[in-house]
Each structure stands twice: as C-alpha cells, then as structure tokens.
Amino acid sequence: MQIKQSIKLKKPLIHCITNPISINDCANMVLAVGAKPIMAEHPLEVSEITRVSKSLGVNLGNITDNRMESMLISGKVAFENKIPQVIDLVGVGCSKLRLNYAKKFISECNPSVIKGNMSEIKAVCGMKSNSKGIDVGACDIVTEQNSDESIEMMKALSLRTGAVVVATGVIDIITDGNNTYLITNGCEMLSMITGTGCMLTALIASYISYGNILDGTVLATTLMGICGELSQHVKGTGSFRTELIDNMFSISDDMIIKKIQYKLK
Numbered sequence: 001m002q003i004k005q006s007i008k009l010k011k012p013l014i015h016c017i018t019n020p021i022s023i024n025d026c027a028n029m030v031l032a033v034g035a036k037p038i039m040a041e042h043p044l045e046v047s048e049i050t051r052v053s054k055s056l057g058v059n060l061g062n063i064t065d066n067r068m069e070s071m072l073i074s075g076k077v078a079f080e081n082k083i084p085q086v087i088d089l090v091g092v093g094c095s096k097l098r099l100n101y102a103k104k105f106i107s108e109c110n111p112s113v114i115k116g117n118m119s120e121i122k123a124v125c126g127m128k129s130n131s132k133g134i135d136v137g138a139c140d141i142v143t144e145q146n147s148d149e150s151i152e153m154m155k156a157l158s159l160r161t162g163a164v165v166v167a168t169g170v171i172d173i174i175t176d177g178n179n180t181y182l183i184t185n186g187c188e189m190l191s192m193i194t195g196t197g198c199m200l201t202a203l204i205a206s207y208i209s210y211g212n213i214l215d216g217t218v219l220a221t222t223l224m225g226i227c228g229e230l231s232q233h234v235k236g237t238g239s240f241r242t243e244l245i246d247n248m249f250s251i252s253d254d255m256i257i258k259k260i261q262y263k264l265k
C-alpha cells in the first residue's frame with residue numbers, strides 16, 4: 001500500500017515501448033495509478049527518454065524492426081543506470097524471431113522482471129511451449145494441482161537471470177527464486193478483452209519504479225485481478241475495459257485488503 005501511495009505522490013515517469021494494439025490502454029493504466037507514461041519508440045530518441053525515466057517496460061507484441069532496435073537501446077541504458085525494467089514476452093511461444101530476441105534482451109539488458117503467460121515462460125525456459133498464438137495453450141494452464149513443476153522452472157529462471165519472474169493466467173505465479181506467490185484474484189473477462197497482459201506490464205513498470213521489485217510486481221498483479229473482479233457486472237467486454245480503468249483509478253486500500261487472495265509457497 002505504501003508503494004501505491006508513493007507512486008500517487010511522486011508521479012514517476014514510466015517509459016513504455018509497446019505494441020500499437022494496446023498502447024492507449026497501457027498509457028491510461030499508468031495514468032490511473034498516478035504515474036506519467038511516455039510511449040516513445042524511435043531508436044534515435046529512446047536512450048534520452050529512458051535515461052530520464054524512473055522505469056522501463058518493453059513488450060514484444062506486434063514486433064517491428066524499429067521497436068526491436070529501440071528496446072535493446074533502452075534496456076541497456078536502463079541496466080547501466082540502474083533503472084528498473086520489465087520485459088513482456090508476448091508471442092515468444094509462437095515466434096522464433098521473438099524467442100531469440102527475448103533471450104538476447106534478457107542476457108544483454110538484465111531486466112528486473114520477466115513476464116509472460118505460462119506458454120511464453122516455458123518457451124524462454126527452453127521447455128516445449130503449447131501456445132495458441134499470443135495466448136496460453138490449454139496444456140500449459142496452471143492449476144493448484146500441477147503448479148509445483150511450473151514453480152520450480154520459474155525459480156530456476158529467476159535464479160539464473162536475477163529477475164523476478166511472473167507467469168499470468170487463472171493463477172498468477174510470481175517468484176524471485178526464494179519467495180513465491182500464487183495469486184488467485186482475477187476473472188475470465190480479463191482474457192476476453194485484448195491487452196490486459198500488456199496493461200499489467202505497464203502497471204508493473206509503474207510499481208517497480210522506486211526499486212521494490214518483488215513487492216511492486218505482486219501489488220500490480222493483485223490489483224489487476226481485483227479490479228477485473230470489481231468490473232464484471234457490466235453488459236459486455238467494451239464497458240468492462242472502461243470499468244477496469246475506472247476501478248484501477250478509484251480502488252481503496254480497504255477494498256484491496258478485503259479482496260486480496262494469495263498463497264505463499
């Protein structure tokens with residue numbers, strides 16, 4: 001909660017390099033929690049932008065040559081200047097180009113957080129991924145019963161890279177290699193509009209901006225789940241998207257305490 005309050009007070013600048021499908025929703029999510037988004041992506045300006053930002057979020061969705069170049073430039077600037085950064089592995093389960101790029105980014109830029117759905121996390125870990133395009137494949141969905149194997153794989157990735165690793169889905173798993181959170185907040189509607197994973201990445205970038213990497217990631221992920229639950233009463237997916245941003249803007253600490261559902265492993 002302290003992180004939530006301090007972001008509202010300090011209004012950190014958050015540099016996001018993301019896809020055009022969900023870029024507007026990502027910027028609005030950053031604004032909803034009180035931070036300031038900048039979505040710059042030209043390779044000739046991004047180093048200047050990252051340098052003055054408090055954190056960086058990069059997203060491999062709908063990848064282009066320009067953004068591939070920009071994300072590496074920004075990732076290196078962030079690493080050299082100790083600016084927290086998160087990579088969203090959108091599509092690495094279905095594209096070798098993205099998978100190879102993600103591996104290069106992770107080894108050269110040392111992101112603070114590596115995030116994807118379970119099919120994407122498996123691909124980066126060198127396991128067989130059953131992704132359905134950019135979505136998780138049915139055989140990769142995590143349940144309470146089969147979570148142990150996924151947790152071990154994620155812990156190993158975290159210990160190897162030094163990053164907090166996040167796998168989203170019905171159950172969200174977050175680990176720093178030692179502490180592992182299983183978050184069960186959320187609802188199916190979150191998977192029925194595009195870009196909720198991308199929006200979560202922008203939120204993580206916001207909440208890790210003062211260096212609380214694990215706690216900021218857990219807070220962002222829990223909030224996305226809870227705000228999804230609070231938005232379900234609407235007529236359809238169009239209003240759900242609006243309601244989700246409204247709830248992110250207005251949620252109280254008391255509501256978070258009432259709704260939060262997680263287990264420590």
Ligand SMILES: Nc1ncnc2c1ncn2[C@@H]1O[C@H](COP(=O)(O)OP(=O)(O)OP(=O)(O)O)[C@@H](O)[C@H]1O
Binds near residue numbers: 170
């Ligand atoms: N069936 C579900 N039940 C509960 N929560 C869900 C469900 N599906 C997704 N979520 C939540 O939605 C958010 C996005 O997760 P998801 O795994 O769908 O990301 P993604 O595949 O990267 O999304 P996108 O590609 O649309 O950006 C997370 O907060 C996750 O907890």
Ligand SMILES: Cc1ncsc1CCO
Binds near residue numbers: 021090196197
């Ligand atoms: C639909 C889609 N395609 C590439 S990125 C994106 C937004 C959700 O990741």
